[in-house]
Amino acid sequence: MSKTDWIKQEIENLKTQGFYNRIRTIGSPQGAWLVVDGKKVLNFCSNNYLGLANHPKLVAAAKKAVDELGIGPAAVRSIAGTMSLHVELERRLAAFKGVEASITFQSGFTANLATIPALVGKEDVIFSDRLNHASIIDGCRLSGAKIIAYEHCDPASLEAAIKENLSQYRRALVVTDGVFSMDGDVAPLDKVYEVASRFDLLLMVDDAHGEGVLGKGGRGIVDHFGLHGKVDVEVGTLSKAFGVVGGVVAGSPVVVEWLRQRGRPFLFSSAVTVPDAAACIAALDILEASTELVDKLWDNAKYFKAEMKKLGFDTGLSTTPITPIMLGEAPLAQQFSRELFENGVFAMAIGYPTVPQGKARIRVMISAAHAKDDLDKGLEVFKKVGEKLGVIQ
Ligand SMILES: *Cc1c(COP(=O)(O)O)cnc(C)c1O
Numbered sequence: 001m002s003k004t005d006w007i008k009q010e011i012e013n014l015k016t017q018g019f020y021n022r023i024r025t026i027g028s029p030q031g032a033w034l035v036v037d038g039k040k041v042l043n044f045c046s047n048n049y050l051g052l053a054n055h056p057k058l059v060a061a062a063k064k065a066v067d068e069l070g071i072g073p074a075a076v077r078s079i080a081g082t083m084s085l086h087v088e089l090e091r092r093l094a095a096f097k098g099v100e101a102s103i104t105f106q107s108g109f110t111a112n113l114a115t116i117p118a119l120v121g122k123e124d125v126i127f128s129d130r131l132n133h134a135s136i137i138d139g140c141r142l143s144g145a146k147i148i149a150y151e152h153c154d155p156a157s158l159e160a161a162i163k164e165n166l167s168q169y170r171r172a173l174v175v176t177d178g179v180f181s182m183d184g185d186v187a188p189l190d191k192v193y194e195v196a197s198r199f200d201l202l203l204m205v206d207d208a209h210g211e212g213v214l215g216k217g218g219r220g221i222v223d224h225f226g227l228h229g230k231v232d233v234e235v236g237t238l239s240k241a242f243g244v245v246g247g248v249v250a251g252s253p254v255v256v257e258w259l260r261q262r263g264r265p266f267l268f269s270s271a272v273t274v275p276d277a278a279a280c281i282a283a284l285d286i287l288e289a290s291t292e293l294v295d296k297l298w299d300n301a302k303y304f305k306a307e308m309k310k311l312g313f314d315t316g317l318s319t320t321p322i323t324p325i326m327l328g329e330a331p332l333a334q335q336f337s338r339e340l341f342e343n344g345v346f347a348m349a350i351g352y353p354t355v356p357q358g359k360a361r362i363r364v365m366i367s368a369a370h371a372k373d374d375l376d377k378g379l380e381v382f383k384k385v386g387e388k389l390g391v392i393q
Pocket of ligand 1: 106107108109110133135136177178181206207208209237238239240245246247
């Protein structure tokens with residue numbers, strides 16, 4: 001027996017249960033079409049909502065910054081790794097989002113790991129939407145606070161949980177995803193705010209799938225609900241609609257200042273590189289200049305969803321460009337995804353345990369990078385595979 005045999009056994013278990021991740025390799029720039037494992041396919045998988053991941057302006061800004069400032073920050077932010085571009089990016093993000101301050105992180109994931117433990121600890125309680133993202137769950141666990149899950153997108157359940165538990169704790173944090181990535185539904189942030197503010201609780205939203213998507217010109221969920229100045233912490237990512245990599249916390253100056261002092265991934269891990277920061281600033285230039293890409297994203301999403309419904313597909317609860325095609329059992333979703341791929345369309349099957357049993361689906365990610373012809377090609381293949389597998393008539 002070797003001491004790693006148990007790992008081999010666990011991997012075998014994943015394979016027999018159908019949970020083993022086979023990771024595909026992309027051999028082209030991100031865009032409407034990809035070369036995946038050597039085959040050219042229509043891309044319905046990536047979070048590149050606005051097509052910025054390979055935008056010429058971002059590419060040019062990154063190249064120029066590398067020529068001027070090199071690549072790496074060479075130290076953590078608090079020692080010698082805060083470069084002028086990081087400060088400029090934070091100033092520009094705050095202005096874009098209409099808040100007083102922002103702080104950036106290596107990713108949306110680390111933004112959550114930094115923020116939650118800085119705000120609550122062992123004597124405190126967190127009220128967390130049952131379907132929150134893994135990085136929120138991990139941030140909650142790291143904080144040591146008591147975690148109480150309330151029912152998904154249900155302000156009444158949140159209120160009941162607060163009433164029952166609040167008095168036993170020192171402080172409380174309410175935390176929710178903005179857009180939920182598997183169903184494409186949007187948290188009722190106005191109502192969640194109404195409940196949190198009645199009890200005077202800290203409120204945090206992770207708007208990873210709403211940044212660059214929701215609100216005026218992609219300013220996010222707080223803008224979408226007109227809650228400016230009311231949400232204490234708005235987490236976002238620069239790796240989805242922004243097309244680069246990084247995370248951001250936007251909100252009140254005192255929270256941002258506290259995260260500079262106590263956000264552990266900020267203090268103990270280096271920041272994004274020079275080309276990343278420069279490309280993010282170029283993305284902001286594009287978003288501030290025009291709402292064209294965000295409008296195109298929504299036009300594409302509405303068109304695709306309406307046509308899928310006409311074909312007889314069930315697109316679930318989505319009100320955003322995330323479009324689940326509900327299929328039921330996991331083997332059917334996996335077979336559907338394989339048939340799509342054989343017909344030149346790359347779209348992921350998602351099953352248990354990522355979504356509940358019996359709610360397996362294909363998840364289509366719509367982008368402004370798609371031309372109408374691309375969407376029509378996708379619809380044609382969905383029709384063909386849906387008929388073949390008996391999902392539609
Ligand atoms: C994708 C996602 C993240 C992680 O963002 P990265 O920048 O890729 O680390 C965090 N939270 C939510 C809700 C997400 O959907």
